Amino acid sequence: MAIFESARHCIPTYLYSVSPKKSLILEEMASPPSANGAESKSFIVPAPSEPAKIEMFSPAFYAASAFGGGLSTGPTHTAVTPFDLVKCNMQIDPAKYKSISSGFGVLLKEQGVRGFFRGWVPTLLGYSAQGACKYGFYEFFKKYYSDIAGPEYAAKYKTLIYLAGSASAEVIADVALCPMEAVKVRVQTQPGFARGLSDGFPKFVKSEGALGLYKGLVPLWGRQIPYTMMKFASFETIVEMLYKHAIPTPKDQCSKTLQLGVSFAGGYVAGVFCALVSHPADNLVSFLNNAKGATVGDVSALL
Numbered sequence: 001m002a003i004f005e006s007a008r009h010c011i012p013t014y015l016y017s018v019s020p021k022k023s024l025i026l027e028e029m030a031s032p033p034s035a036n037g038a039e040s041k042s043f044i045v046p047a048p049s050e051p052a053k054i055e056m057f058s059p060a061f062y063a064a065s066a067f068g069g070g071l072s073t074g075p076t077h078t079a080v081t082p083f084d085l086v087k088c089n090m091q092i093d094p095a096k097y098k099s100i101s102s103g104f105g106v107l108l109k110e111q112g113v114r115g116f117f118r119g120w121v122p123t124l125l126g127y128s129a130q131g132a133c134k135y136g137f138y139e140f141f142k143k144y145y146s147d148i149a150g151p152e153y154a155a156k157y158k159t160l161i162y163l164a165g166s167a168s169a170e171v172i173a174d175v176a177l178c179p180m181e182a183v184k185v186r187v188q189t190q191p192g193f194a195r196g197l198s199d200g201f202p203k204f205v206k207s208e209g210a211l212g213l214y215k216g217l218v219p220l221w222g223r224q225i226p227y228t229m230m231k232f233a234s235f236e237t238i239v240e241m242l243y244k245h246a247i248p249t250p251k252d253q254c255s256k257t258l259q260l261g262v263s264f265a266g267g268y269v270a271g272v273f274c275a276l277v278s279h280p281a282d283n284l285v286s287f288l289n290n291a292k293g294a295t296v297g298d299v300s301a302l303l
Contacts, residue, residue, distance in 0.1 A: 057139075066132040071131075086103035091283050118188055119184040125197070138232060162233040170221070170224050178217045178220055190290065234270040247262070
């Protein structure tokens with residue numbers, strides 16, 4: 001099918017091609033022992049000559065996508081916790097945190113160097129779960145909507161497939177993220193509230209109730225769904241354009257280092273676009289999770 005062939009150009013071949021040697025080994029292992037009762041040599045599994053490969057759109061493929069998404073998203077968000085901390089405080093108290101540089105100065109003076117990573121645990125757990133759901137379900141929904149559209153329309157309207165798949169995946173991913181995001185914002189913007197997740201989570205539930213963990217879900221959708229739609233659609237398009245216009249060599253003939261560089265460049269540019277479309281709703285999320293008992297209407301009126 002055309003859409004599958006198109007998808008193969010976006011994914012390294014070693015992730016989805018099936019090794020015929022693997023099937024041969026399994027058949028040999030399943031064969032009965034020799035007539036003389038001696039152990040058959042077919043039970044000796046040869047050392048693999050190439051990495052294990054995953055069949056495209058198999059359960060293992062979706063699991064690998066989810067694992068890769070969690071592994072790439074959680075640690076990267078955790079690494080930029082200091083910037084996220086300053087950003088949240090600038091949104092909540094702009095009079096005190098006037099700029100990024102002055103914000104770091106205020107944090108250093110009031111909380112010390114350790115204060116720069118306040119809220120890193122809910123950040124790591126929340127965004128790891130979100131990344132796993134986002135990337136795993138994105139691949140699932142991309143295949144699902146392609147099958148509905150059929151090969152011809154899926155290839156013709158592939159950008160719409162990217163947008164629909166990413167939006168559907170983010171709806172699920174934000175349900176996983178929302179509780180950790182609520183605790184993270186409260187810990188980061190109210191230093192006396194809690195030291196971290198272990199004491200912040202029960203305090204938040206006691207103060208807001210269990211459903212309070214999800215009071216920021218709608219604004220979170222408003223922030224993350226446009227963000228993710230822009231991310232995947234622009235990333236896929238940018239990478240495709242780079243291979244088409246900037247790199248004279250076909251992708252399957254490029255080195256792994258060059259492919260990684262192209263993916264990094266596409267992801268960086270896509271990230272800039274994401275930040276632009278998601279920033280207004282990001283303010284809502286910070287205000288809503290900072291104020292006890294606040295509603296979306298209250299926060300919208302303040303803004």
